[in-house]
C-alpha cells in the first residue's frame with residue numbers, strides 16, 4: 001500500500017506539469033520556454049550565481065513563487081526514501097584494482113544481502129560484467145553463483161581476476177555468456193527459480209531490469225538496481241505494474257532521458273563547468289537556427305572537454321566543421337554572436353535548472369512501478385537508497401523476498 005500511495009501522490013504532483021518535463025527545452029525552443037509559468041521564470045531570472053546553484057540543488061533562495069515552492073516541497077517529501085545503513089568492509093586485497101565507486105557499491109550490496117539471504121544457497125547475477133559481486137558473494141556467503149553477461153571480453157577479464165586471487169576453498173562461481181531476453185531461455189531460466197535462489201541485478205541497464213524481474217518470479221529473493229532509464233521505451237517498459245497502469249504518466253523519450261539526470265549536489269567547480277558547457281551548446285544552437293534554418297534542430301554532440309574552456313568561436317568552428325557547415329563568419333563575429341544571445345542562453349539555462357527538478361521524482365516513479373509489480377507478483381518488497389549519490393547516483397535498490 002505504501003508504494004501505491006506514493007506512486008499515486010507523485011503522479012498527481014507530476015501530471016499537471018507534464019508539458020514541462022516531457023519535452024526537450026532546446027529542441028522545442030522558444031516555444032518550450034514560453035510554456036514555463038511567467039512567475040517561475042521571473043524568479044529564476046532574479047537569482048544570482050549562488051541562487052542558481054541553490055536551485056540546481058533543489059533549494060529556493062529568496063522569495064520563490066508559491067506554486068514552485070509547493071511543488072518542490074511535495075516532490076522532495078515524496079522522493080525521500082529510507083536509507084540502507086551499514087557496509088561490509090572489504091579487505092585491501094579484495095578491493096585491489098576496483099574503483100572507489102565499485103568498492104562503495106559492493107560493500108553496501110554485501111551488507112544489504114547478509115541479513116536478508118540466510119535461506120539462499122544459489123544466486124544468479126544478471127548483467128554481472130566481470131563478476132566482482134558474484135566472486136565476493138560466493139566467497140562471503142558460500143553460495144553457488146552464476147554470473148551472466150553477454151559481454152565475453154568482460155567475463156574473460158573476470159576469469160583472470162579469479163585466477164589471480166584464488167580462494168583457499170576453491171570458487172563456486174561460474175560465468176555464463178548469454179544475452180538474457182524476455183521469453184523462454186531453457187539454458188538459463190532455471191537459474192532464476194527456487195526459494196533458495198537469489199536473483200541479483202546491479203545496475204541493470206534500461207529494460208534488462210524488467211527482464212530480470214519477469215525471469216525471477218520463482219526466486220526466493222530479488223535485488224534489482226536499475227540504471228540507464230533512457231533505454232526504456234514507453235509504453236513497453238512503463239507502466240509495468242497493474243497499479244501503475246491505472247495511474248500512468250506520459251513518459252516520452254525526453255522524460256526518460258531526464259530521469260538519468262537526477263544528480264548529486266555539484267561542487268562549485270562542477271556547476272561552473274556545467275554552465276559553460278550549456279552556454280556554448282545553447283549559443284551554438286541559436287547560431288545554427290539563425291544561419292541554417294533549413295537544417296532544423298542540429299545536434300552539436302559532445303565536444304572534447306578542452307573546447308568548453310576556450311573561446312566560443314573555436315568551439316563553434318569545431319562543431320560546424322564536424323557537421324560540414326560553413327557559417328561565413330569571422331571569429332570576432334562568432335564571439336560577438338555569443339555575447340548578443342546571452343540573455344536568451346541564460347533563459348535556456350534557467351529552464352533547464354527548473355526542469356531538472358523533476359528528474360528524481362520521475363526516476364522514483366519508474367522504480368515504484370517496478371516495486372509494485374513485484375508486490376503484485378507476491379513478493380514482500382523494500383525500496384531503499386543504497387549508494388551515496390555523489391559516487392553512484394542511480395542508488396535506488398528494490399529488494400523483494402518471498403519469505404522475509
Ligand SMILES: C[S@@+](CC[C@H](N)C(=O)[O-])C[C@H]1O[C@@H](n2cnc3c(N)ncnc32)[C@H](O)[C@@H]1O
Pocket residue numbers: 126127128129130148149150151154178179180181201202203204205208227
Ligand atoms: C551497467 S553494466 C553493470 C555491470 C555490473 N553489474 C556492475 O555493476 O559492474 C550492465 C551490464 O549488463 C550487460 N548486459 C546488458 N544487457 C544484457 C543482456 N540482455 N543480457 C546479458 N547481459 C547484458 C552489459 O554487458 C553490462 O556488462
